[in-house]
Amino acid sequence: MxxxxxxxxxxxxxxxxxxxxxxxxxxxxxxxxxxxxxxxxxxxxxxxxxxxxxxxxxxxxxxxxxxxxxxxxxxxxxxxxxxxxxxxxxxxxxxxxxxxxxxxxxxxxxxxxxxxxxxxxxGTREGFEAMGTPGAYAWAEVFTREPGKADTFFAAVFGYGQKQMEDEAVDFRLYDLGDRALLGRMTMTDDFPPEVPSYINVYFTVPDCDDAVAKATKLGATLRFGPMGTPFGRFAALTDPQGANFSVIDVTTTEGEMPKTTDVS
CATH class of the missing domain: 3.10.180.10 (2,3-Dihydroxybiphenyl 1,2-Dioxygenase, domain 1)
Known part of the structure; x- marks a missing residue:
């Protein structure tokens, strides 16, 4: 790539x-x-x-x-x-x-x-050799308790534009460069234990979300959320047996209409 x-x-x-x-x-x-x-x-x-x-x-x-x-x-x-x-x-x-x-x-x-x-x-290694295919990186989101700080920082350092999702249930924002959405930003709610710090959650692509969750939990992972259908794909949030958070998403199985966003750059 x-x-x-x-x-x-x-x-x-x-x-x-x-x-x-x-x-x-x-x-x-x-x-x-x-x-x-x-x-x-x-x-x-x-x-x-x-x-x-x-x-x-x-x-x-x-x-x-x-x-x-x-x-x-x-x-x-x-x-x-x-x-x-x-x-x-x-x-x-x-x-x-x-x-x-x-x-x-x-x-x-x-x-x-x-x-x-x-x-x-x-240098000679550019990074991901594949994205959005089974087993490869799909997406990532900044989970933060202080969204204003994160929004201001990432815009200043990397020049991201920002679009706010029009959803009263969650405070979610997209960081983009031109027409390409690069990252999401989610405000952490009280559902997250207070000892969990802000972090970036990485999504990996899978051909079948439910199958991946079944394999993960059988091997000792903790299911934190989902599986859930969305317009972006069917996904679930997991914690692996050694404590690392990650998500899996089947981008071929979508559900519902794309949410509306407002440009707040």
Whole structure:
């Protein structure tokens, strides 16, 4: 795939203390196969769907042990410049821009409402080799308790336009570049336990949502929401056995009319 435009989701990875357990789980639920681990890069291991790189798993470095979580990376043409904008707009840099051989340059950041994300400047590795196909990345949403902070930050750093969904039941916004919707932003309600911080929820494509949920729960995942039919596809939210939140979506099974939105850029 071509290099993604500035601010577009381009990669996802997660840190797991039990790498073999993660490979077994996601291999069964999403149909992933895995490449050889790379000892020179902390045993970073690529995940493949239909032979195309779609994500990666990695064990924690000594002293970095913590809850497992998926990290979404946003594309940048200049990681150092993006890091500067992140700081200027109230975000924190958790890992300074760092070259990864000739693959590219990465950094890790936290936006002002608390969600952690990555930034990737492509070198020889552009990012996702597939999107929207079974096993591959489909979509992501910023779940936040402080939507105003997130909205202001992402617009300033990445130049997103914004459209508010006209729905009194939820506070949901789309971040876009031109005609392309890139991310959703959902305000967290009291349904989320207070100890759950803001985070970015990553959706992976599956051919059958209910089947994926059945496989996941059989392997020890917790079903948090759904399965539910929507105009975008049938989806469900899960927490894997090691605590990482993610969603699965069957984009071929849609239900209902597309919601109306209002431009609030």
């Amino acid at each position: 071509a290099v993604q435009p500035e601010g577009a989701p381009c990669w996802a990875d997660a840190m797991f203390s039990d790498i073999e357990g993660a490979k077994t789980f996601y291999g069964d639920v999403l149909g992933w196969t895995f490449g050889e681990s790379s000892p020179e890069y902390g045993n970073y291991t690529l995940a493949y769907a239909d032979g195309k790189a779609v994500a990666a798993v990695v064990p924690p470095m000594p002293g970095q042990e913590g809850p497992s979580a998926w990290c979404l990376y946003l594309a940048s043409g200049d990681t150092a410049a993006t890091a500067a904008r992140i700081r200027e707009n109230g975000g924190d840099i958790l890992m300074e821009p760092m070259p990864v051989a000739d693959f590219g340059t990465m950094c890790l950041a936290r936006e002002p409402s608390g969600a952690v994300f990555g930034v990737w400047q492509a």
